[in-house]
Amino acid sequence: MSSLRMLVRTLTIAGLTAALIAPSSVARAEPSVAELTARIEKSSTELERVVESYNKLNEEIKANKETAAALHARIGPLEEQTARSRADVGQMAVTAYKTGGLRTAQALLEPGGSASLLDRLSTIDRLTRERQDRIAGFTTSQRKLVDEKNRLDATLAREAAQARSIANTRKKIERDLARLYELRREAYGRATEAPNPRPAARSAPDAPDAPAVAGNAGVAVRYAYGAIGKPYVWGADGPGGYDCSGLTSAAWRAAGRSLPHNTRMQWGAVTHIGRGDLRPGDLVFYSGLGHVALYVGGGQIIDAPSAGRNVLKRSMGIMPIQGYGRVR
Numbered sequence: 001m002s003s004l005r006m007l008v009r010t011l012t013i014a015g016l017t018a019a020l021i022a023p024s025s026v027a028r029a030e031p032s033v034a035e036l037t038a039r040i041e042k043s044s045t046e047l048e049r050v051v052e053s054y055n056k057l058n059e060e061i062k063a064n065k066e067t068a069a070a071l072h073a074r075i076g077p078l079e080e081q082t083a084r085s086r087a088d089v090g091q092m093a094v095t096a097y098k099t100g101g102l103r104t105a106q107a108l109l110e111p112g113g114s115a116s117l118l119d120r121l122s123t124i125d126r127l128t129r130e131r132q133d134r135i136a137g138f139t140t141s142q143r144k145l146v147d148e149k150n151r152l153d154a155t156l157a158r159e160a161a162q163a164r165s166i167a168n169t170r171k172k173i174e175r176d177l178a179r180l181y182e183l184r185r186e187a188y189g190r191a192t193e194a195p196n197p198r199p200a201a202r203s204a205p206d207a208p209d210a211p212a213v214a215g216n217a218g219v220a221v222r223y224a225y226g227a228i229g230k231p232y233v234w235g236a237d238g239p240g241g242y243d244c245s246g247l248t249s250a251a252w253r254a255a256g257r258s259l260p261h262n263t264r265m266q267w268g269a270v271t272h273i274g275r276g277d278l279r280p281g282d283l284v285f286y287s288g289l290g291h292v293a294l295y296v297g298g299g300q301i302i303d304a305p306s307a308g309r310n311v312l313k314r315s316m317g318i319m320p321i322q323g324y325g326r327v328r
Contacts, residue, residue, distance in 0.1 A: 031186075033187050033188075036183055036186055036187035037187055039183055040180065040183050040184060040187060040308075043176065043179065043180045043183065044180065044305075044306035044307060044308075045290065045306075046176070047173065047176045047177065047180060047234075047306070047307060048243075048244065048290050048291060048306060049288070049290045050169060050172060050173055050176065051173060051234045051235065051243055052244075052245065052262055052263050052264070052289075052290055053169060054166060054169045054170065054173060054234070054235055055235060055243070055245055055246075055261050055262040055263075056262045056264065056265065057162050057165060057166045057169065058166065058235070058261065058262075059260045059261060059262050059265055060158075060162055061159055061162050061163065061166070064155050064156075064158055064159040064162070065159065067155050068152060068155050068156060068159070071148055071151055071152040071155065072152065074148055075145065075148050075149060075152065078141060078144055078145040078148060079145060081141045082141040082142050082145050173234060177234070177307055180307055180308060181307070181308060184308045191308055192231065192308045192309075193231075193308065193309050193310050195229070195231070195310070196228070196229020196230065196310060209225060210222045210224075210225035210226075210296075211280065211296065211297055213280045213281060213297075216252075216255035216256060216257065216281070216327075217255070217279070217280055217281025217282075217327075218280070218281070219254055219255035219256075220251040220252050220254065220255045220257075220281045220294065220327075221251075221280050221281055221294070221296050221297075223250065223251040223254040223255070224247065224251045224294045224296065224302040224311075225296070225302065225313075227242060227247060227250075227251075227302070227304075227311045228302060228310075228311050228312060228313060229310050229311060229312075230242065230310060230311050231309075231310050231311075232304045232305060232306060232307055232308065232309050232310065232311070233246075234307060237249050237250045237253075237261055238250040241304075242304040242311060243304050244263065244291050244292050244293065244303055244304045244305075245259075245260075245261050245262050245263045245266055245292050246261055246304065247294065247302070247303065247304045247311060248266060248283055248292050248293070248294050249261045249266070251294055252327050255281075255327075257327050257328075259327065263285065263289050263290060263291065263292045264289045266283065266285075266292055266325070267285050267289055267292075267322070267323070267325060269325075269327075270283055270325030270326055270327055270328075271325060271326045271328055272323055272324070272325055273324050273325065273326050274324070275324060277324070277326075278295055278324050279295070279297070280295060280296050280297040281294070281295070281326075281327070282294075282295045282324055282325060282326050282327075283295065283324065283325045283326075283327070284301055284316050284321060284324055285321070285322040285323050285324070285325060286318075286319050286320065286321055286322055287319065287320040287321065287322050288322070289322055291303070291319070293316065295316065295324070296313065299315055299316055299317075300313055300314065300315060300316065301313070301314065301315075301316040301318075303318075
């Protein structure tokens, strides 16, 4: 009997152990491809927002550098003008000391002078005004110089702060990318899509499958067709890779138009149009202004989708649309 009890007890414990282990095994099941794809889409959307923030900082730094260069160009002549004004005022002070201030003017008023009294008074008035103008010119030049230097210092300080911020953003992007690539590897077996199988057949000037579109818009559309199959590269505007706003800015740069490399700034730079007015070459902006694409007709766009993917042509209904814009 004791052996039978021992056997029953052993079987009971084994059964309980199996029951406890089974649920935890289910809980540790690997996520499906569909679940991984959902995570990838979510991570890609979040990453794209960070990338666009990085692009915005880059655009602001470029603008600040241009402002700083313009300020430097103005400060040089102002320094020369201030130095001349300072020398003039200094010379006036020396002359006044040596001649006793208005001694020359007093001599003009003494009897026996060849000029009439009116002429002598006019000369004194002119000398006084010249002296006041020189002093005022020095003061104005000095004030302008100080103001320009203060503006330059403020611009350089903003630029330095933005440079620090951009370095932090870059680190965050690299961390997010590492996680995203790992998710793609789990889901699809590789971190990035396969490269375009026919890279030599595609170039911006002659994309054979691009529709015939006239004018600058046609140049932008052909450029976008030429970019199909090239990889998404965050912060890039070609020619080897693009992010979303980098592709639209590069396409329109080829057409001779300048667009900032940032979705939100592009939204502010274009003329807003309705969906019924949409034509090839226009830009399609998506909700939250985190993504932008180039419309190529027939309800289709070309865009740089997200990290790990390549530029492609697809339906413009990929996500809720914020609006449409035309480059002028």
